[in-house]
Amino acid sequence: MSAPRFTLYGSLSPNVQKAILMLEEVGQPFRMVPLNVHRGEHFAPEFTRLNPLQRVPVLVDHAADEPLVIAESGAILIHLAESFGHLLPTEPRRRAEVLQWLMYQTSTVGPVWGQLNHFARDGSHDAYGLARFASAARLVYDRLEERLAVSPWLGGAQYSVADVAVWPWVSIEARLFGTRFPHMAIDAPGHPRLTAWFRRIEARPATRRAMAHIAALPSNRNTGTAEQEDRLVGRGAFARSLD
Ligand SMILES: N[C@@H](CCC(=O)N[C@@H](CS)C(=O)NCC(=O)O)C(=O)O
Structure with missing residues (x-):
């Protein structure tokens, strides 16, 4: 069996759920790479290379020889809609x-x-x-x-x-x-x-399939240390200098 065309990096968050819903709408299997943002896994160098904005979701489309990496959930929805001619009119x-x-x-x-x-x-x-x-x-x-x-x-x-x-x-x-x-x-x-x-x-059948997929994802809330949570929201030692 060949590897799926898409890889999705994400958590249980609503922005990630949008991408899952859309992948189900266009009927595309995907490999899910769960990231725990409460533990700061999205700050790791490997993920930062994919998305310098250090946010999830990130979708990788492996259709071309050079994989297409897309961050920002709105851009992901547009890419999937345009790739499969679904849920975004052309008129x-x-x-x-x-x-x-x-x-x-x-x-x-x-x-x-x-x-x-x-x-x-x-x-x-x-x-x-x-x-x-x-x-x-x-x-x-x-x-x-x-x-x-x-x-x-x-x-x-x-x-x-x-x-x-x-x-x-x-x-x-x-x-x-x-x-x-x-x-x-x-x-x-x-x-x-x-x-x-x-x-x-x-x-909708696609929503039902997406919800089944989402239900299987781990919930990471309250899994971060105090320091990791500070880093996530940019406070305390992680607050940016305002100078
Ligand atoms: N505008 C972005 C927002 C993405 C976003 O805020 N993702 C959250 C999870 S819902 C995240 O990665 N948070 C980690 C952080 O802010 O460090 C999108 O629509 O994809």
Whole structure:
């Protein structure tokens, strides 16, 4: 049996889950290389050579003689969509709409919810940071609900990479915070369209296969030492000089 065309480096994080979801959408087998970011495995020289940004996910496409290495989850989704002609329209207007919502995910949904995760979970006692990002996160939920009131899918008339990018984030935030921040629960009454959208995607065969794959990945939370956690978030001895 030949080796799969793709290798994916990653953890259990939502940005990695996006890539898994998309690989299942395009029906491509892949080799998964799990990295524990809490232990700083993504700072190792071998991984840094692949991605100098020291972030996961990283996808390697071995189709050509010289493997193509892609970091940034949005770029990974676009590469897979274009390679297999799936979930990214070519007609300029429809494509622009999809890309707008994909960029909204990478520029806003992920970073805002990621900051909330930090202030709500990681032993932070910064009440201002928590209040600021809890409110910003709520605004994102409201924006998604507004969008789904005028469009069946985030990217327009068809399921697209924009939906693939947002779905794992909604899934993970619900699991982490659905009790503490009730609007984040999947079935919260305040966002019926988002709930219906989530359930439609959850029922897709590719999503089911992706979730089975994700369920088999190790959870690395609370596995890092205090020093490794400081390095991960760039604080304490790892804070950058502001001189
Ligand atoms: N914009 C990047 C964000 C990637 C990212 O933040 N990945 C996290 C896991 S979700 C990571 O690698 N964190 C390790 C670190 O920040 O050192 C993407 O969309 O791929």
